[in-house]
Amino acid sequence: MNTKDMRRILGSSLIGSVIEYYDFILYATAASLVFDRVFFANLGPGFALFASFATLAVGYVARPLGGIVFGHFGDRLGRKQMLVLSMMLMGGATVLIGVLPTTSQIGIAAPVLLVLLRVVQGVAVGGEWGGATLMALEHAPAKKRGLAAAFANAGGPAGGLLATLVVSAVSALTGDQFLVWGWRLPFLFSAVLIMIGLVIRLKVAETPVFRELNAKAGRTRRAPLVEVLRSHPRAVVVTLVATLGFYCCQGLLTVWGVSLAVASGVDRSEVLNWKGAAAVVTVAVCFYSARLSDRIGRRAVLTGAGIAATILAYPLIMLLSNGTIWGFATAVVIGNGLVQGALAGPIGAYISEQFPTQIRYTGASLSYQGASMIGAGFTPMIATGLVLAGGGSVWMVGVFWIIVLLAGVVAVRLTREGAGIKLDPP
Known part of the structure; x- marks a missing residue:
């Protein structure tokens, strides 16, 4: 493969993931700042926020289901088709959230x-994640x-950065009207991004190892999920646990921490700007x-980053909760920027390399999305x-994170x- 083709593939993985995670993380930002007041205003402040985070968690609960369904067809039909379909589903849901009436308008x-x-x-x-990661x-x-x-994995923080910047800009422009109608604009903007992403993804070819696997005549293949659960359950469980710390960083620092800072009186725009800087x-x-x-292996990097995160966890929680912008800024740049970044870099390759080609989409997605459900979905x-x-x-939050x-x-x-191991189909 020539350099130009590889650049197109990496660009597709990155840009496609940025767009999908823009949509997904935009919801997390809105759950921290908007939805408790727009959809759950009849509850007390603490319980309204809890309910808002519960709707956030629902999306993470659905992620393993998406990994299983898309993984099944991605391992049977190919990676590319699933990436196009996932983007269309995401864009449609996000735009509809942008036009959704509030509780005061249509009730429950x-x-x-x-x-x-x-x-x-x-x-x-x-x-999305499994397909974009394997395509690269x-x-x-x-x-x-x-x-x-990492080009696919970087789409998460990059999409989060884009979502944060858009919400921050809209918040500044709409002022007091942000909670009335301004919050809808970032969701509607997704329609433009999805069209760009689809054009890019339709130009990318299927992966060579999948084409070779699929070309083998007369091969009997089990349902990918059945084969994963029968032959590789240990790999799923262990890689899921290994990924939890990465997702806890996201849930604690960029969702719960944002809400905590704003509730403590820190300016909303400053919080969002520092969250963007951390991304x-x-x-x-x-x-x-x-x-x-x-160069030195996935295990070495993940072990070093995990130990550093363990040492920093409690001090970061204390900084996050001190009610000042400098405390939030320090915590989010170190915790989200350095710690989560170090854990995020190798994680896509680390998980994918634990599974053979014929079930890699399903196995890697089940592990990674299970960790996302537990780590980011329920952590706030x-x-x-x-x-x-x-x-x-x-203090109990710090102990939990450790x-x-x-x-x-x-x-x-x-x-x-x-x-360094070979990914040739068996």
């Missing part, structure tokens, strides 16, 4: 419809797979740690519940090193 139907649209978002992004990884030479897979750091560190994993709710249980104190990070380090040490 509003939050019900919000939840249903969030489920569609979850299914779509659950299928399966085209790349062995010594550059970590970096190639820039995340993307840069993500690529660096992925490239490093091609868990943190909110721990604060309520602790009478307003956040336990998750340590479990991830242990899980990484229990897996094989995948850097």
Whole structure:
């Protein structure tokens, strides 16, 4: 494959993931700042926020389902077709959220419809990650797979950055009207992004290892999910646990932490701007740690990042909760930018290399999306519940995060090193 084709493939993985995660993380930002007041205003402040985070969690619960469904057809029909379908589903759901009537207008139907649209978002992004990661990884030479897979993984923080900048700009422009109608504009903007993404993705070819696998005549293949659960259950569980720390960083710092800072009186625009700055750091560190994993191995990078995160976890929670912009800024740049970035870089290649070609889409998606459901989907709710249980104190949140990070380090040490292994179909 020539350099031009590889650049097109990597660009497609990155831009497509940016657009899909813009939609998905935009919802997380709105759940922190808007939905508790628009769709759950009849509840008390604490419980309204909890309900808003519950709708956020629904999307993460749906992600493993998306990984299973898209993984099944991605392992049977190909990676490319699933990427186009996932983008169309995501764009449609996001635009519909942008025109959804509020609870004051249509009553209980509003939050019900919000939840249903969030489920569609979850299914779509659950299928997106596996396809985008494998499209890059399966085209790349062995010594550059970590970096190639990182182009898909960098789409998360890059999409988050784009969502944050758009929400921050709209918040500044609409002022007091932001909670009335301004919040809808970033959701409607998704229609433009989806059209751009579809044009790019339709020009990319199927991966060579899948084409070779699919060309083998007379091969009997089980349903991918059945084969994953029968032959590779340990790989699913261990890689899921290894990925939890990465997703807890996201849930605690960019969702729960944002809500905590704004509730403490920190200016909303400043919080969003620092969240955006942290996302820039995340993307840069993500690529660096992925490239490093091609040189010294995935396990070494993930172990080092996990140990550093464990040491920093409690101080970061204390900074996050001190009610100042400098505390939030320091916590989000270090925790989200450096720590999450270091964990995010190798994770796509690390998970994918644990599964053979014929079930890689399903196995990797099941593991990664299961971790996203538990780590990012429930973490804001868990943190909110721990604060309520602790009478307003956040120390239990710090302990919870440390336990998750340590479990991830242990899980990484229990897996094989995948850097450099052949991905040829069996």
